Amino acid sequence: MAEIRLQGITKIFDKKVRAVDEVDLTIADREFMVLLGPSGCGKTTLMRMIAGLEYPEHGRVSIGNRDVTDLPPRRRDISMVFQSYAVFPHLTVFDNVAFGLRMKNIAKAEIKRRVEGAAELVQLGPYLERYPAQLSGGQRQRVAVARAIVMEPAVLLMDEPLSNLDALLRLNFRAELKRLVGELKTTTIYVTHDQVEAMSLGDRIAVMREGRIVQCGTPMEIYDRPANRFVGGFIGSPPMNFLSGRIERSNGHLQVGLGDQMLTVPATLGGRTAGEVLVGIRAENIEAEAAPAEGAIAARTEVVEPLGSHLLVTAAVGDQKLKIQARTDFPARPDAPLWLRPEPDKLRWFDPESGQEIDAR
Amino acid sequence: MTSIARDLPAAPRVDREAVAARQARARRRMLGRGLLYAAAVLLALWVLFPIYLITITAFSPRDAVYDYPKQLIPGTLSAETMRFFVDAEGVLGALWNSVLVAVVTLIFSTLIGAPAGYALARFAFRGRDAFRLIVLSTRAFPIVILSIPLAVSFIEWGIYDTIWSVALMHTALALPFTVLITSSIFISVPRDLEEAALTLGCTPATAFVKVVLPLALPGLAAASIFTFVLSWNEVFAAVILTLRERTLPALVLAALNQSPVPFRLAAGWFMLAPSLIFIFVIRRYLLGLWGRVSR
Ligand SMILES: Nc1ncnc2c1ncn2[C@@H]1O[C@H](COP(=O)(O)OP(=O)(O)O)[C@@H](O)[C@H]1O
Ligand SMILES: [Mg+2]
Numbered sequence: 001m002a003e004i005r006l007q008g009i010t011k012i013f014d015k016k017v018r019a020v021d022e023v024d025l026t027i028a029d030r031e032f033m034v035l036l037g038p039s040g041c042g043k044t045t046l047m048r049m050i051a052g053l054e055y056p057e058h059g060r061v062s063i064g065n066r067d068v069t070d071l072p073p074r075r076r077d078i079s080m081v082f083q084s085y086a087v088f089p090h091l092t093v094f095d096n097v098a099f100g101l102r103m104k105n106i107a108k109a110e111i112k113r114r115v116e117g118a119a120e121l122v123q124l125g126p127y128l129e130r131y132p133a134q135l136s137g138g139q140r141q142r143v144a145v146a147r148a149i150v151m152e153p154a155v156l157l158m159d160e161p162l163s164n165l166d167a168l169l170r171l172n173f174r175a176e177l178k179r180l181v182g183e184l185k186t187t188t189i190y191v192t193h194d195q196v197e198a199m200s201l202g203d204r205i206a207v208m209r210e211g212r213i214v215q216c217g218t219p220m221e222i223y224d225r226p227a228n229r230f231v232g233g234f235i236g237s238p239p240m241n242f243l244s245g246r247i248e249r250s251n252g253h254l255q256v257g258l259g260d261q262m263l264t265v266p267a268t269l270g271g272r273t274a275g276e277v278l279v280g281i282r283a284e285n286i287e288a289e290a291a292p293a294e295g296a297i298a299a300r301t302e303v304v305e306p307l308g309s310h311l312l313v314t315a316a317v318g319d320q321k322l323k324i325q326a327r328t329d330f331p332a333r334p335d336a337p338l339w340l341r342p343e344p345d346k347l348r349w350f351d352p353e354s355g356q357e358i359d360a361r
Numbered sequence: 362m363t364s365i366a367r368d369l370p371a372a373p374r375v376d377r378e379a380v381a382a383r384q385a386r387a388r389r390r391m392l393g394r395g396l397l398y399a400a401a402v403l404l405a406l407w408v409l410f411p412i413y414l415i416t417i418t419a420f421s422p423r424d425a426v427y428d429y430p431k432q433l434i435p436g437t438l439s440a441e442t443m444r445f446f447v448d449a450e451g452v453l454g455a456l457w458n459s460v461l462v463a464v465v466t467l468i469f470s471t472l473i474g475a476p477a478g479y480a481l482a483r484f485a486f487r488g489r490d491a492f493r494l495i496v497l498s499t500r501a502f503p504i505v506i507l508s509i510p511l512a513v514s515f516i517e518w519g520i521y522d523t524i525w526s527v528a529l530m531h532t533a534l535a536l537p538f539t540v541l542i543t544s545s546i547f548i549s550v551p552r553d554l555e556e557a558a559l560t561l562g563c564t565p566a567t568a569f570v571k572v573v574l575p576l577a578l579p580g581l582a583a584a585s586i587f588t589f590v591l592s593w594n595e596v597f598a599a600v601i602l603t604l605r606e607r608t609l610p611a612l613v614l615a616a617l618n619q620s621p622v623p624f625r626l627a628a629g630w631f632m633l634a635p636s637l638i639f640i641f642v643i644r645r646y647l648l649g650l651w652g653r654v655s656r
Binding site for chain 1: 562
């Protein structure tokens with residue numbers, strides 16, 4: 001039972017860098033929480049404060065209803081997988097995995113049983129007697145994971161554990177990790193800058209930027225309703241399209257003008273009736289047509305990228321660019337005109353100044 | 362190869378050029394390697410030849426010491442010259458003193474210097490860079506100026522003319538290097554490893570003992586060679602701080618002018634041998650550790 005509660009956590013380096021800024025976050029027992037954000041946004045620092053390796057300037061950390069802010073790492077019932085793996089080079093795989101258990105003075109026979117069990121889980125069984133220098137990067141990574149899970153901690157912390165693996169290995173190990181952590185049922189915090197990894201692993205994702213959490217929710221929520229322009233642009237490949245438009249009123253209906261074309265909008269735009277607005281729409285939520293159609297926006301094809309499963313088309317509406325996912329049989333040609341029909345319930349609206357989403361429902 | 366290439370008219374021109382270029386590269390590589398080996402051999406000879414000469418002379422009969430030209434392969438081996446030196450008044454005692462002083466220096470400088478080195482490596486404290494400089498600047502003090510007041514203090518403390526006074530002095534001389542060398546050794550042990558140990562149940566102290574120390578040992582051993590040799594060869598402070606309890610270099614220096622050549626050669630060999638043995642022992646140990654850690 002370990003719910004993690006962060007209250008107003010702040011870390012300031014060198015008296016001015018606010019690496020983590022007033023973060024509030026509650027992570028439920030057994031939840032898999034992903035901290036996602038670009039490099040340098042404070043993910044590692046936040047995780048290190050939960051681990052007890054860094055002391056916050058303000059705020060409290062509690063794990064399982066116990067305030068651990070002033071406790072050293074060894075008293076927090078946590079395990080951590082480091083980005084560099086931090087496997088001890090002077091110890092064999094067995095001794096690496098057994099390290100934490102030995103510190104707890106657990107009986108020899110039980111250590112052996114648990115180490116072998118953990119090694120089995122990450123498929124390191126045949127390598128127990130090797131030194132880390134005799135292992136591949138992927139195997140070292142497994143040692144780091146085994147060393148953490150063998151402790152059966154209340155909280156498992158992982159800092160970009162896949163980032164040093166090559167692409168194929170990363171894909172395989174991602175699925176393996178998901179299965180593994182699902183079986184363990186520990187509360188897990190996982191740091192990554194890779195949005196695909198975050199989407200695939202997390203029960204929830206906390207998106208961070210410049211030391212703050214800008215949105216926290218399930219992967220689908222975050223993908224579907226980004227809280228601001230930054231999240232929409234960071235999550236998804238390609239990122240969400242953003243077009244600036246002008247709110248206009250005709251016959252008592254709200255419309256948004258994109259250049260000289262009109263886009264039908266929901267009945268309310270968060271109470272706005274005039275001014276600029278930012279329209280957000282994902283590539284796969286735009287239907288491309290080769291001929292003019294009712295309610296479709298005229299555009300011009302610029303680039304066509306066949307990606308196997310679909311075509312990625314870069315189109316221009318007026319002087320604004322956007323990306324569209326089209327079926328492979330769509331007759332796309334550079335410079336040819338095409339007509340775009342966005343799914344009305346997938347349109348998202350943002351304030352052009354603050355970038356925050358406008359709730360148009 | 363060249364002739365074969367010429368005998369094949371069908372071979373396209375490009376291929377022949379490629380072959381020629383490859384051969385030129387190979388020749389250059391061979392030449393480079395040859396030069397490297399030549400330089401290595403020269404360097405080794407530079408160091409080893411005098412050692413060899415001293416060694417064979419030290420183990421030749423006393424008459425052979427004066428032979429000229431020297432024979433590179435000694436006709437007869439004899440412990441006579443050696444025995445003459447070892448039997449000389451005070452030599453064995455001085456040898457023992459030298460060993461004691463070097464070992465005590467090693468222990469003191471490691472106990473004091475390694476923690477300072479660790480602090481420099483791990484903690485960002487106010488004035489760290491200044492500290493780094495000041496540590497070195499102690500070596501700028503001439504030993505002469507340092508030795509006289511130290512001798513007075515040591516007399517007051519009642520440790521003048523004991524190995525302790527010399528060992529303390531040598532510790533002071535060795536410390537700047539111990540601090541700087543150990544600090545760079547500790548920097549080379551990744552911080553992550555120590556932190557991983559902290560998350561696995563270690564206190565800072567146990568993390569140091571179980572993770573940092575084993576990884577730093579090869580480096581620390583290398584640093585200890587330096588300290589040992591420094592103490593073993595140091596003569597000036599040893600002469601000033603002792604009268605009867607001489608270390609070997611102090612004794613040899615004092616006796617050098619009045620002693621016959623065989624004595625000098627034997628003394629030279631005796632000064633040399635322990636350092637060499639020490640280096641060889643530590644080196645094997647070093648290679649063992651390094652080999653395991655970084656293979
Ligand atoms: N020990 C430190 N001293 C000074 N600044 C630091 C330190 N650790 C991190 N920072 C700064 O804090 C910010 C957040 O860093 P970090 O948490 O490592 O980001 P992330 O893991 O998201 O890439 C960065 O600007 C980084 O330069
Ligand atoms: Mg990081």
